[in-house]
Amino acid sequence: MIKLRRIGHATFETPDLQRMIDYYTQVMGLVLAEREKDRAFLATAIGQLAVELNKGDAERCAVLSFEVAPDSDFGALARELDKDGVKSELRNDCVPGMGPALTFRDNKGTGIALFKQWSYLGRHLAHHGVGPLKLGHVAWVVDDPQKAADFYAKVLGFKVSDWIDDWFVFMRCNADHHTVNFVRGAHTKMHHIAFELKDFIHMQNACDLFGQRNIPILWGPVWHGPGHNIAIYHRNPDDQMIEFFCDLDRMLDEELGYFEPRPWHRDLPQRPKTWQSGDSSNIWGPPPLPDFHRALG
Ligand SMILES: [Fe+2]
Structure with a gap:
């Protein structure tokens, strides 16, 4: 049985990347931790990644990540998923500060990424807006x-x-x-x-x-x-x-x-x-x- 420890971050696709970056930094009160041409990574003020934004044709929540125990064996987790008829893939191209992730889709097609290594994207950064925990x-x-x-x-x-x-x-x-x-x-x-x-x-x-x-x-x-x-x-x-x-x-x-x-x-x-x-x-x-x-x- 896979034991998730917490939710990590949500990945959204958005047709207007800059508009959503403005919202998340000025209203939500997250901090822009990293920016690529068509991607942005937003963290809480303490530096935990909370939201990834990807430019896309329409708005949607594409992926949720969850942390598993640091000694988790991704091979064993993949075999457990396989027993439940879920095919997974180990990926190394995930997000800043995060190690490899075991990725698959849930029963409605949403991407799931399990990770066990991560680092803070900053420490006690200044933020505007609400600033959730x-x-x-x-x-x-x-x-x-x-x-x-x-x-x-x-x-x-x-x-x-x-x-x-x-x-x-x-x-x-x-x-x-x-x-x-x-x-x-x-x-x-x-x-x-x-x-x-x-x-x-x-x-x-x-x-x-x-x-x-x-x-x-x-x-x-x-x-x-x-x-x-x-x-x-x-x-x-x-x-x-x-x-x-x-x-x-x-x-x-x-x-x-x-x-x-x-x-x-x-x-x-x-x-x-x-x-x-x-x-x-x-x-x-x-x-x-x-x-x-x-x-x-
Ligand atoms: Fe709710």
Whole structure:
């Protein structure tokens, strides 16, 4: 069984590379770590790679990378993937600061890159904009969330943290409540990508920045039920939905099987479960603007 340790970075294709670099450096608050003619690499202020941008014909999330243990044997991992019917390729041409990566495609065609060596792309760099702590999770619209959850559980070792009814599943690969989500919708594509902020004050600062720049907040601040994260959502210039969140649930001990105790949990203890739509799946906050739901159309 492959054991992922954390999500590394997301690779996006974009028709307007400079416009997205401007967004990620001036609004998101990442740092431009390296720039090539048709590629850019953006890191958090502490120097962790979070986003790769490649010039392309249309916007899309093309690849997600995940870190595996430093003593992982890529040959053994490739054989495990092969047993699950997944063909992989070891590549050495990945990204700055990253060693070789074992690459393959998930069941919906998204590239996956497993890496075990990496280095910081700078240290405590000055940044503009919001300045998130890290890339947190990526949510996808798929026609069959159960099928996607089965693939991510069987092939990549993810565990189910929560469902909302039978249309939205949250999955974890480490202590964080979710690193990938799958929601049922008409067209398979990324639903949103989420970056973690330090706390609610950091989120307030993000809201101030959106106000100054006339960037609509599509939803939030809202306190979600599953994961108990406080979240705000907006769209970037490629019309992709971006979430900022803080205070996400963490399961520190898998054998205990409950999320780290917090006074505001709905259940005591809070264990993985199926939430019902509508009533308890959000604790407080306004409903989303209608535009939020466009991604499911
Ligand atoms: Fe999210």
